[in-house]
Each structure stands twice: as structure tokens, then as C-alpha cells.
Amino acid sequence: MTTSTITKPSGGASVAPSRPGLALTLVCVAMFMLMLDMTIVAVALPDIQADLHANLSDLQWVVDAYTLPLAALLLTAATLGDRFGRRRLFCAGMAIFTIGSLACALAANPLMLNTMRAVQGIGAAMLFGTAMPILGHAYPDLKARAKAIGAFGGTLAGATAVGPLLGGLIVDNAGWQWIFAINVPIGVVAFVAARVGLPESKAEKARRIDATGTALLTISLAALVFGLIRGQSEGWGSGLIVGSFALATLALVVFLIRAAHTDEPMVDLELFRRPSFVGIGVAGFVIAGTLVAATNYVGLYFVNTLGYTPFEAGLRFLPLTVTAFIAAPVVAQLGHRVPTVFTIGGSLLLVTGGLVWASRIDASSDWTALAPGFVLAGIGLGASSAVLSSAALASVEPDRAGMATGVVNTLRQVGTAAGVAAFGAVFAARTGSRMASDVAPAHLPVDQLGQLKDAVASGAGRLVSGHAPTQVRAQLTHAAVDSTAYGIHTILLIGAVIAGVATLVVVGLLARAHRAQPSG
CATH class of the missing domain: 1.10.287 (Helix Hairpins)
Structure with a gap:
């Protein structure tokens, strides 16, 4: 992104498009769809696992195959839109995302699903990369633009809040395929509306494509x-x-x-010489890489181990998602008056505390053991979502504003992808070793023990005992519950440690930047 992407209309035009409301609606619809497809899969993974005979690696790619191209291509997509036209790239992104969604719904095996998730991610990068520039062109008045950006942020928070619940409702009543198929009619309507009603805009001086x-x-x-x-x-x-x-x-x-x-590099490294920007980037990366990434494994735990339906699992995410949704607008109002060292540092501290509390689960725990931690972490998640982009804008001069927000959004996607992958490795290792220890007294054959370890390490939970001999079924069920709870405990605790260390680093960087600001 460039300054012109969010401050000037194309071609030297001095008037706003005749229908800015349409631009805002289309951008919000697009953002809702692409953010929903990050969070909605959390409660659908167990059904995908069962239907497609997927292992844990396959399930990790369901998330990461989507977030990787989104992270890698976001900045480039913004530059392409500046150079060739934002409406053109927005429409292309909507078409690719919609086609990818349809192909995901029709996937017959994990490889096809994850390949098409990558296609979705490419389309999502094009939509995300053009969203803010389209709003900047549609709302040249700064006050009106601020309200539009507020609606934009509310849409992101709303998609995060309803994702698990909507996903559970769809999976329970129509099947996991429909969490993707539902995008198709919406995408078609949005594509047509954008082609017909959205004015074209380009940057007056676009960056070179790297x-x-x-x-x-x-x-x-x-x-x-x-x-x-x-x-x-x-x-x-x-x-x-x-x-x-x-x-x-x-x-x-x-x-x-x-x-x-x-x-003209893809990322201006000069940004990372600024303590405030580095602190903001670290916060976005860590919150996504710990709390957001861990929810995918908690979703498996709710369904496969605690025995809830996908919709019931979605309901049990509400302490996290609803508090995030409520906290975001409240903190957004405070963000202009409270230094970022308190808003961003505080959000990380709340996430840390929430993860510590949630990590106390064991084999005897129900979902309520996670709820208080989810509330704390949800407030932190909502607070960070509300202020990270605006803080990134405030940390740099106007001609680097677009680059700053783009890099922070990229770091958040990278954090999610890396966190899902790293937590998956830890989860598999800890649950597998715990399962082997728990079932050792049963003296099972080596090959059967290996199969049990692999199944539990893939998140199958108590389902592994379904076909076991009657005399060891109760023991295997307890072992599966214990080992899965231990795996979830471990990744949440590791996430808490990482978030805690990050809190100290971020507070130090932001306090240093705050002290360096001229008084008065």
C-alpha cells in the first residue's frame, strides 16, 4: 500500500464516488467472508477429519494453506491494485475466492481441500489488499472515512465473534461442506455489484511491484x-x-x-527501526500465534474429547468471541486518549492471563474450566484488534501509513500460520507420549499402541476407544481424555509464556517510544 492508496482519489479526481455506501458495504461483505473463513473452521475440523480421513497435518493445512498466501501476497496485492485498478483487483479476488470456496465444498480428499484453501487465500489477499484503498477513495473526507474504517474494524471483530457459532450451526445442520458453499451465492452477488456499481481507482504514483x-x-x-x-x-x-x-x-x-x-522493496525495513512499530508488530504476531492459533485445537478438544456437537462447541467459544466483540469498540474509543503502552500492553497482558487460566485444565475438566480464561483473553483480543491498525498508522509519517498497516496485518497472518504449525507439533508430541504412558498397563500389542498414539496425537480424543475390546475400553477412554487434555494444557501454557515474554518486550518498546515523543 502507498499513501495514495488511502488519501487520494485516482487520476487527480477531487470528488468522492457517488455511492460511497456501496463501496463500504462491498468491502465489509468481503472482509466478513474472508475473516469468517479463518475462524469458522475451528469447530468443523473434527467432521472434516472424519469425512476425509484426515490426520493432524492435514487439519493444520486446512488453516495454514489459507493464511500463508494471505500473509505472503497481501502487500503485493495492494500494490497491484494501486497500479492496475482497485476495483479490477477486488473483482478478481472475489471471483477467485468464490471459485475456491466452491471447490473446497466439493473436495473429496484432504489434498484437494487444502489446495483449494490456498486458492481461497490468494483471493483473500487480493480482497484484503484493496479494502482500505477502496475506502480511502470512497471517503475523501477524513471524518467520514474514520466512521467507515470503524465499520470495517467492527466487521472484522464481528466475523471473529460469530465464526465458531455459525460454523457449528452449519456443520450440525448441513455438513462441513456448507461452511465453504455458503460463500458462493454471496460472492456472486458481491462480484456483480462491484463490477456494476464500484468506481475504478488507481494510485497517482504506484509503487513498483516487487x-x-x-x-x-x-x-x-x-x-x-x-x-x-x-x-x-x-x-x-x-x-x-x-x-x-x-x-x-x-x-x-x-x-x-x-x-x-x-x-522500492516489498517491505520497508526502515519501519523496524522504530520501537513503537516493532512493539505493535510483535503484539499482533504473538496474539495471533498464541490465542488465535490455539483455538483450532480447542475446537477439536470440545468435539472429539468432551463430546459436544459442533454447534455446542461454538456456543462454548462465546466467552472468548463475545467479549472480544464487546471490547473492541470500547477500546477503540479509548485508543485516541490512552497511550498505546497501556492499550496494546494491556491487551497482551490480558491474553497472557487468559491463557494461564485456561491452561489449568486436566482430565477431569469440563469446558467451564476454560471459560474464565476465555473471558480475559477475549477482552485482550478485542482490545488489540481495535487499536493495532490505528496505532500502526500513528507510529509512522503519512507517506508510510499504508505500508505500516499492511505489514502489521501480514505479521498477524504469519503469526496464525506459524502458531498453528508449531502448536500442532507440540500437541502431537505431548499427547502421543502421554497416551503411551497411560495405556502401558494394558500391555497392548506394539502395532495397536502405535495406532492409538497416532490417533490421539491427531486430535481424535475419546473416539479412539470406540472399537477397542470391551475389557480395556474404559481405560482407553480415560487415557485418551487425559492425554488430550494434557496436550491442550501444554500448548496453552506455552502460549502464555510466549505472550508473557512478549508483554514485557512490547511494553518496553512502547514506553521507550512514548518517552521519546516531544512533550506538549
Whole structure:
């Protein structure tokens, strides 16, 4: 994104489009769809697992195949829109997202589903990358634009809030395929409305498209996530996994070196010399990589271990999602008057406390053991969602505003992708080892024990005991519940430690930036 993407209409025009309300509606519909497809899958994963015979790696890719292209292509999509037309790219993104959604609904195996999730992610990047520039063109008046951006932020929070509940309702009554198929009619209507009613706009001076930088970042992220997801099954010391991490590191180093020596890089590294911006970016990355990523495994736990239906599981996410939805507008109003060291630092502290509380679960726990922690973490999630983008804008001068918000949004998607992959590796390792220990007294055959470990490590929970001999069924059920609860406890506790350390770092960076500001 460039400054012109959010401050000036195209072609030197001085008047706003005749129907700014249509632009706002289309942008909000698009954002609701793409954000919903991040959160709605949390309660659908158990049914996807059962129908497509998917393992834990397959389920991780259901999330990461979507977030990876969204993270890697978001900044490039904004630049493409500036150069070739935002309406054109918005319509193309809507078409790709809609086609990808239909293909996901028709998927007959995990590979097809995850491939089409990547197609969805490409379309989502195009929609996300053009959203703010379209609003900037539609609302040249700063006061009106602020209200439109508020509606934009409310839409993101709303999609997060209703995702698990709506997903559970759809899965229970129509099947998991419809969490994707529901996008198709909405996408078709939005595409037609955008083609007919949305005025075209371009940047007066668009940035150069950094195709090499985009390729390097994509390779680095994909190799990192691949290594994290496959490391447990392939062996962390195997050539494939070591090579994946080496490729990820090499591509990232080349990306950074190139960015430092290119006139118009995909990411302006100068941003990372500013303590305030670094603090904001770390907060966005960590909250997404801990709390948001962990919800996917909690969804599996609710359905496969505690035995709730997808809709019942969605209801049990409400302490998290509703508090986030309520907190976001409240904190947004305070954000203009309260220093970011308190709003962003406080949001991380609340997420840390919420994860610590939720991590206290064990084999005897019900969902209510998670609820108080979800409330705390939800307030933190809502608070961060409300202020991160505006804080990123305030941390830089106007000519870097678009780049700053784009980088923060990219870091949040990278955090989700990396967190899902890393937590999956931890979850599989801890549940598998705990299961082996719990069922050792049963003296099961080695091959049967291996199958049980793999099933529980894939999130199957108490379902693994369904076909076991009657005499050991009760023991296996308890072992599966205990080992799964232990795996969830572990990832939530690790998330709390990471968020706690990040809180100290972020508060230090933001306090330093606050002290450096001139008084008066």
C-alpha cells in the first residue's frame, strides 16, 4: 500500500464516488467472508477429519494453506491494485475466492481441500489488499472515512465473534461442506455489484511491484510451516525437515538483504527501526500465534474429547468471541486518549492471563474450566484488534501509513500460520507420549499402541476407544481424555509464556517510544 492508496482519489479526481455506501458495504461483505473463513473452521475440523480421513497435518493445512498466501501476497496485492485498478483487483479476488470456496465444498480428499484453501487465500489477499484503498477513495473526507474504517474494524471483530457459532450451526445442520458453499451465492452477488456499481481507482504514483521479494517471502513462509507441520512425523533431524528450515532461513535472509538494497522493496525495513512499530508488530504476531492459533485445537478438544456437537462447541467459544466483540469498540474509543503502552500492553497482558487460566485444565475438566480464561483473553483480543491498525498508522509519517498497516496485518497472518504449525507439533508430541504412558498397563500389542498414539496425537480424543475390546475400553477412554487434555494444557501454557515474554518486550518498546515523543 502507498499513501495514495488511502488519501487520494485516482487520476487527480477531487470528488468522492457517488455511492460511497456501496463501496463500504462491498468491502465489509468481503472482509466478513474472508475473516469468517479463518475462524469458522475451528469447530468443523473434527467432521472434516472424519469425512476425509484426515490426520493432524492435514487439519493444520486446512488453516495454514489459507493464511500463508494471505500473509505472503497481501502487500503485493495492494500494490497491484494501486497500479492496475482497485476495483479490477477486488473483482478478481472475489471471483477467485468464490471459485475456491466452491471447490473446497466439493473436495473429496484432504489434498484437494487444502489446495483449494490456498486458492481461497490468494483471493483473500487480493480482497484484503484493496479494502482500505477502496475506502480511502470512497471517503475523501477524513471524518467520514474514520466512521467507515470503524465499520470495517467492527466487521472484522464481528466475523471473529460469530465464526465458531455459525460454523457449528452449519456443520450440525448441513455438513462441513456448507461452511465453504455458503460463500458462493454471496460472492456472486458481491462480484456483480462491484463490477456494476464500484468506481475504478488507481494510485497517482504506484509503487513498483516487487515480484522477487514476494517469491522469497512465500518460499520462506511455506518452508517454515512445512517443516513445523511435518517435523513430528518425519523426524526433526531428518534431511527433509532440516532442509526445509535451512531453505526458510536462506530465503528470509536473501529477502531482508534485498529489501535493504532495493529502492522500492516489498517491505520497508526502515519501519523496524522504530520501537513503537516493532512493539505493535510483535503484539499482533504473538496474539495471533498464541490465542488465535490455539483455538483450532480447542475446537477439536470440545468435539472429539468432551463430546459436544459442533454447534455446542461454538456456543462454548462465546466467552472468548463475545467479549472480544464487546471490547473492541470500547477500546477503540479509548485508543485516541490512552497511550498505546497501556492499550496494546494491556491487551497482551490480558491474553497472557487468559491463557494461564485456561491452561489449568486436566482430565477431569469440563469446558467451564476454560471459560474464565476465555473471558480475559477475549477482552485482550478485542482490545488489540481495535487499536493495532490505528496505532500502526500513528507510529509512522503519512507517506508510510499504508505500508505500516499492511505489514502489521501480514505479521498477524504469519503469526496464525506459524502458531498453528508449531502448536500442532507440540500437541502431537505431548499427547502421543502421554497416551503411551497411560495405556502401558494394558500391555497392548506394539502395532495397536502405535495406532492409538497416532490417533490421539491427531486430535481424535475419546473416539479412539470406540472399537477397542470391551475389557480395556474404559481405560482407553480415560487415557485418551487425559492425554488430550494434557496436550491442550501444554500448548496453552506455552502460549502464555510466549505472550508473557512478549508483554514485557512490547511494553518496553512502547514506553521507550512514548518517552521519546516531544512533550506538549
